[in-house]
Amino acid sequence: MRPVLWAILGAMPLAAQVNIAQHGIEYISVEIKGKPFTQFFIGPETNKPYLHPLRSASGKIVTRGYPMEDVPGETRDHPHHRGLWFSHGDVNGLDFWGNETRGPKFGRIVLAKVNGISSGKESGTIDATFAWRDPSGKVLLDETHRMTFYAEPKNRVIDFDIVLTAREKVVFGDTKEGTFAIRLAPSLEEPHSGSPAQPVRTGKMVDSQGRTGEKEVWGKRADWVDYAGKVDGEPLGIAILDHPANPRHPAWWHARSYGLFAVNIFGLHDLENDKSKDGSLTLPAGESLHFRYRVVIHPGDANSARIPQLYRDYSAGK
Numbered sequence: 317m318r319p320v321l322w323a324i325l326g327a328m329p330l331a332a333q334v335n336i337a338q339h340g341i342e343y344i345s346v347e348i349k350g351k352p353f354t355q356f357f358i359g360p361e362t363n364k365p366y367l368h369p370l371r372s373a374s375g376k377i378v379t380r381g382y383p384m385e386d387v388p389g390e391t392r393d394h395p396h397h398r399g400l401w402f403s404h405g406d407v408n409g410l411d412f413w414g415n416e417t418r419g420p421k422f423g424r425i426v427l428a429k430v431n432g433i434s435s436g437k438e439s440g441t442i443d444a445t446f447a448w449r450d451p452s453g454k455v456l457l458d459e460t461h462r463m464t465f466y467a468e469p470k471n472r473v474i475d476f477d478i479v480l481t482a483r484e485k486v487v488f489g490d491t492k493e494g495t496f497a498i499r500l501a502p503s504l505e506e507p508h509s510g511s512p513a514q515p516v517r518t519g520k521m522v523d524s525q526g527r528t529g530e531k532e533v534w535g536k537r538a539d540w541v542d543y544a545g546k547v548d549g550e551p552l553g554i555a556i557l558d559h560p561a562n563p564r565h566p567a568w569w570h571a572r573s574y575g576l577f578a579v580n581i582f583g584l585h586d587l588e589n590d591k592s593k594d595g596s597l598t599l600p601a602g603e604s605l606h607f608r609y610r611v612v613i614h615p616g617d618a619n620s621a622r623i624p625q626l627y628r629d630y631s632a633g634k
Contacts, residue, residue, distance in 0.1 A: 332435035332436055332437060332440065333348065333349055333436070333437050333438060333467035334346070334347070334348055334436055334437075334438070334439055334440030334465050334466070334467050335347040335348075335350075335435045335440065336433045336435050336440040336442060336465070337433070337435075338430060338433060341359055341360060341427075342357065342358070342359040343355045343356055343357045343358060344356040344358065344430070344433060344442055346440065346442075346465050348373075348465065348467050348472065349467060351371075351375060352371065353370070353371055353465065353472060354367045354368065354369060354370050354371065354399075355367070355368060355369075356442055356463070357398075357399075358427045359427075360426070360427075362427075363396075363415045363416065363418070363422075363424050363425070364398070364401055364402075364412065364415065364425040365401065365402075365425060365427065365444075365446060365461070366398040366399045366400060366401040367379075367399045367400040367474075368384055368398060368399030368400070369399060370399065370400060370472070370498070370554075370611075370613060371472065372547070372550070372552050372613050372614075372615070373468070373469070373470055373471065373472055373615070374550060374552075374615070376547040376548055376550055376552060377501055377547070378500065378501050378504060378552060378554055378613055379399050379400065379498060379499060379500060379501055380397065380399075380499045380501055380502065380575060381501075382395070383395040383398070383416075384398065387502075388514075389502050389512050389514050389515045390502050391502070391512065391574065393574070394414075394499070394576070395416045396413065396414045396415060396416040397497070397499035397576060398499070399499065400497070400498045400611070401497055402461070402476070402478055402496050402497075402607075403415070403425060403494065403495065404488055404491075404493070404494035404495045404582065405489075405491045405492075405493025405494050406487075406488065406490070406491045406493070406494075406582075407423060407448065407456060407457070407486060407487070407488055407489070408450070408486055408487055409421075409487075409489070410422060410423040410450055410451070410456075411423065411493070412424070412425060413494055413495075414493060418451070419451065420451050421451075422451065423448055423449060423450055423451070423456070424448075424449050425446050425447070425449075425459065426446060426447055426449055427444065427445075427447075428444075428445040428446055428458070429444065429445045430442075430444045431443040431444060431445060437467070438466065438467055439464050439465060439466045439467065440464070441462060441463065441464050441465070442461075442462070442463045443460075443461075443462045444460075444461050445458065445459065445460050445461070446459040446461060447459070448480075455483050456482070456483055456484065456486050457480050457481065457482055457483065457486055458480070458481045458483065459478060459479070459480050459481075460477075460478070460479045460481075461476075461478050462476070462477040462478075463475065463476055464477075470614065470615055471612055471613060471614045471621070472612075472613040472614075473610065473611070473612050473613075474610070474611045475610050476607070476608065476609045476611070477606075477607075477608055478496075478606070478607045478609075479604050479605070479606050479607075480599070480604060480605045480607075481602070481603070481604040482599040482600060482601050482602065482603055482604070483601065484601045485598065485599070485600055486598070486599045487596055487597070487598050487599075488582045488596060488598075488599070489582065489596050490582055490583060490584055490585050490586070490593075490594055490596045491582065491583050491586060492570050492580060492583035492586035492587055493570075493583070494570070494578065494580045494582055494583060495578065495579060495580045495581070495582065496556070496578060496579045496580075496607065496609055497570075497576065497577065497578035497579070498554065498556070498576075498577045498578070498611070499575055499576055500519065500543060500554065500575035500577055501575070502515055502517065502575065503515040503516065503517065503518055503519070503545060503546060503547050503548075504517075504519040504543060504544070504545045504547065504552070504553075504554070504575065505573060505574055505575040506519045506520060506521065506530060506574075507519075507573070508573040508574060511574070517545070518545035518546045519543055519544065519545035519573075519575075520543075520544060520545065520617075521533050521541055521542065521544075521571055521577075522541070522542050522544075522617075522618050523536065523538035523540065523541045524538045524539040524540045524541070524566075524624070524627065525538055529573075530571065530572060530573040533569055533571050534569065534570070534571055534572065535568060535569070535570075535586075535587035535588060536568065536569060537566045537567065537568055537569075538558075538566055538567075538569060539558055539560070539565075539566050539627055540555055540556060540557045540558060540623060540627050541556055541569050541571055541577070542554070542555040542617070542618035542621070543571065543577050544617040544618060550615070551615060551616050551617065552613070552614070552615060552616075553614055553615075553616065553617055553618065553621060554577065554611065554613050554614075555611070555612045555614065555618065555621070555626070556577065556579055556609060556611055557609060557610040557611075557623075557627050558579055558609060559608035559609065559610070559630065559631070560631050561606070562581070562606075562607055562609075563581055563606075563607070564581040567579045567580065567581050568580050568584070568588075569587075570583065579609065581595070581597075582595045582596065582597060583595050610626075610630050612626060
């Protein structure tokens with residue numbers, strides 16, 4: 317009987333390792349190997365979509381809770397820094413980045429449609445379309461946003477594929493306030509003045525050129541940046557990989573000691589501290605910009621996590 321039983325079990329579909337489910341109009345949840353990984357907030361009151369929280373394979377939360385949650389030891393600055401998000405601070409003069417409040421200077425990125433979600437043994441996906449609207453509700457940009465979540469033994473990996481298509485001529489203004497960003501948990505911040513005593517800030521950033529710390533990394537161009545420290549005593553890090561096919565690759569990095577960790581291709585006069593430079597970009601009506609990023613949440617630091625090799629794999633389409 318045992319060979320027959322094994323034959324039957326072998327023919328049965330295996331449970332999904334990455335399970336994705338939509339919960340009404342508010343959010344989509346992602347579980348990996350039966351444990352919560354993150355939630356994608358897309359509700360009608362959300363000014364821009366975001367992932368919150370992000371967890372390591374061991375279950376540690378690596379993103380700041382505020383303003384969604386009140387967590388001891390966190391600073392309460394920049395309430396528009398929500399988990400992981402994609403937006404920009406100057407689009408036709410409107411702020412889609414610092415848009416925690418609504419008004420004549422702020423745009424909103426609102427859900428148009430969830431095109432599909434899928435769960436799977438090795439990966440799962442969320443595919444959605446968003447509209448970048450001005451204060452009157454007029455759509456300036458259509459955004460297709462596809463995320464692929466992978467079930468790996470030690471790492472948590474997300475691939476982002478984002479396409480912005482202009483409904484009319486759109487100008488992305490030169491500002492450091494952008495664009496693909498994460499706000500890290502306080503223990504992953506670099507030590508800096510003014511931070512609470514607890515939890516101890518243990519983070520350190522390093523880029524693909526071997527530069528370390530905010531003073532060397534901020535405003536520089538690099539293929540990737542890794543930000544690593546300890547969360548509840550466990551060595552953990554997050555790397556953002558900038559795909560070589562991205563516009564203006566390699567990108568500039570708006571990475572701060574207080575835990576903001578962002579990629580920005582539009583902020584040249586700020587990031588290079590040179591007012592003669594102009595990082596603005598004009599996108600004519602009907603044309604598109606295509607961005608790809610990979611986020612890797614890993615144990616250890618950039619060296620032990622083999623981030624340089626992971627970037628080579630990503631560049632090669634693996």
